[in-house]
Structures are given as C-alpha cells and as structure tokens.
Amino acid sequence: MQNEAANTTHPFRVFLAWAFVGIPLLGGVFQTLLNAVKLFQ
C-alpha cells in the first residue's frame, strides 16, 4: 500500500511535537557548550 493520500496531519502539530522535544534538548546542548568552552580557556 503506497501512501498516496496527502498528509492530513496539520504542519503546526508536527512543529509542536518537534518543539516539545527540541527546546529542552537544545537548552541542554547550549548548557553543555557553555561548560565545554572552559576547555579552551
């Protein structure tokens, strides 16, 4: 069965789902980068 049907999921829902996991993850990456900078000081 090929997925011929157009996406019915609203793009905002996809954005919301990614933001839900992406924001904390990016926050964690940012904090880690701040700590990692000390290696080069």
Added chain:
Amino acid sequence: MTTMEETKAGSGSLFGFLDRERTVAKPGFNRWMVPPAALCVHLCIGQAYAFSVFNLPMTRLLGVSQSTPDDWKLTQLGWIFSISMVILGISAALFGRWVEEGGPRRAMFTAGMCWASGFLISAFGIHIHNLWVIYFGYGIVGGCALGIGYISPVSTLMKWFPDRPGMATGMAIMGFGGGALVASPLSVWLMGKFATASDVGVLKTFIVLGCAYFVFMMVGAAIVRVPAPGWKPKGYVAPSAATKMITKNDVFVYDAVKTPQFWLIWVVLFLNTTAGIGVLGQASAMSQEMFPGRITVVAAAGLVGLMSLFNMGGRFSWASVSDYIGRRNTYFVFMTLGFVLYITVPYAGGTGNVVLFVCCFLVIVSMYGGGFATVPAYLRDMFGTRYVGAIHGILLTAWSAAGIAGPVLINYIREYNVTHGVPKAQAYNTTMYIMAGLLVIGFICNYFVKAVDARYHMKAEGDTPADLKTAAARA
C-alpha cells in the same frame, strides 16, 4: 510472555487504548510525528547517564553540610546506576517480544509508569533513609523502564522509515545520549531551588523529576502511531531483490539467537562499547593525569561535556551514514578508525599534544554512540523488521556486559601500572593498546557476519511457535 492473541483479548478493557490496533495510523498521517514520540521517551530515560549529579548530595542527606557516619558512602551509591544498567539489559531481553507484539504505545506507557515509579519509590527511600528501597526503585523498577523504553520505538521507526532506517533509529537513540544533557543542569537547578539549611533537596527533586518525566513520556505514548500493514512512504520502491546483506525475510526472535550472525554482532557491539565506555567514564581523570598542569579540573569537565555532545551527535550522524555505506562497512570504519585512534592516544600523551588527544577522544566517543545507533538497523538487515525490537532487546545484554568490562579493564590496568612504578602520565598506555586489540577482534567478527541461512527464515506470516500453537488449539 504475552502473544498477539492475548493482546487482542485484552482489547476493550480499561487499557484498550494501549493496544497496537488502536495505534494504527490513518491514511495521510505524517510520519515525522513519530521521531518526536520516540524522543519523548529516550530523552527521559537518558537521564540515567546524569544520575551521578545526585551522588555527592546523597552522601550528605543527614549531615546536609557534610557527611555524617550514618550517611551513605559513594561506593554504596554507585551501585544504584550499576543495578539500573544491568536491569536495562535483562529487561530489554526479557520483555523484547512483549514490546514487539504489544505495540509501541503499551511499551511507552509501561516505561513511563516504571520510570516515574522508580523516582517516587526512590524519594520514599530517601524519606525513610533506606538505600535498599532506592536500589529497588531506581535500580530495578527504573531499570525495567530503561530496558522497555529503549527498545519501544525502534521497530516502529524502521517501519515508518524503510528508506532511511539508520537515520530513524539514530534520531531516537540520539535522544538517549541527549537526555543527560537536559537532566544534568535541570537536576542541579532543582536541587538548588529545594535546598534549605536542613535539606539537600534531593527528595523533592526526585518527586518533581518523576512527575515531569511521566507527563513527557505519556505525550510520546499518545502521539506514537504504527503504519498500516503494507504501508510505504510516497515514492519509495523497495528493492525488488534482497541484496546480499539486507534480507527481505523475517527471522523469529528465538531463532535469531541460534544464528552465528546474532552472536557475532553481539561481540562486535560488546567490544565497541567496552572500548568506548572505558574512555567515557575515565576521561576526566585520564586527561588530567596524562597532561598534568595543562588540563585542569575545570578544563576536564569541559572535555567531558564536549564528549557528551559527540556521543549524542555520533548516534545520529553515524547511523545516518550507515544508510549510504551499509551497516557492516560502518562497523569496519569503527573498528579500523578506532584502532588507529587508540594507538594514537599514548603518542599524543607522550608528545604533549592536547589538541590531538582531544580530537582522538571526541571521534572515539562519537563511534561509541554510533555503535548503539547503527545496531538496530544492522539487526533489521540481518533478521528482518518483524522481531527486530525483540532481537535488539536481547542484544542489549552486550551493553550490560560492557558496562562491567570497560571500567574494570581501564581501572585495574591503571592501578596495576601505578603500583608497579609506571608514571601516572603513561599509566593508561597499556589500556589503550588493549582497547585497540579488542577492536581488531571486533573487526574479525564483523568480517564473518554474512547473510542469515534461509532455514532460519519464517515461512509465512504468523509463523511463530505461539501462532502455530494458537492455530493448533483452534483446529
């Protein structure tokens, strides 16, 4: 173990919404909703890597400002993480088939319940100051959440992304690496908020984390979907004939463990993880001892942070690369490049080349993460999609074994060298050469991984012993 038949029998009950049938996506469902669902679970259980932030505060639960004789020791607290890692491997192996047949929502829901319960039980353990309760709570109940949660989205993602299975599982498993990056600053911040003159704040932090992780994981369970049978992404054409190293057949989980391919991949993962975990756990001490006065405590902490990022990034990038060069070749790269890098580390230490040392460690740790993220797709290539989650669960025992072997190898050999008069700066050299040797063995094992013999292939849909038993009973 619950079979599909038993699962169906449970439909319509209180937890009917967890059934696999209730999670089948409607036509037009956007498959890019599934990776965030997987990340909801993996980001939470990835907290396990950051558990060490609680170790020091937990040695002062009674004394608050300093440890009292009745306070727990660091050596006792270290067992909490170790137990959870061992239970991760055991539960993934034991519940793999149940996860596969019950569907991702049931597994994610169970993992969320166990993970939150683990924190709440541990909070109770702190309240009554009983370490055994914490061993049970975080170690055993939380360990079950780790095992079930880790494998829960794997096969679902590969079914949604048959065109890029490595990238799909890499995204989820990247979340496990990233979970610690979120949990570590969050836990420190929460403990700071809850700390008072008479409380270090760990108990309240556990309660808040347990509740927050529960909500987060339930969102994942709510939005996850499985594709309808036969679904394929638009424009995707499956290869008409199976390539030599990518099967089109499925192998039943308990038949897979009878094949040499499973155990060869087990050894490859074990060796890659042993080599990486030893370095990851000791990077701070090792860097300071190899470059005394040049890498300070603060700089070493920065190195550990940078390694966490490469561990996380390696999971996504190496797994994505494996979609193009093949899983076996990706592991050849890990073993060959790893060998070169491990024997370069003593050279970097000897010549005082910090930049070379840091670069070696970062690439090594990226391949450590990459090994975890690439292996589900490797199993799918060998054993098909149907039972890949369950097979992956059993394979994770290699992780538990490596979790013991890696640190033991690096610590004991260092200790032996130091007590025999080897300068601290050179105490790790032997270990690095041993790690390089392990990767040579890994290379050989990977070389012998060939296509699975046709006698192990499932003959038709419903060709599991459980299905056959049910069919016989009906007849």
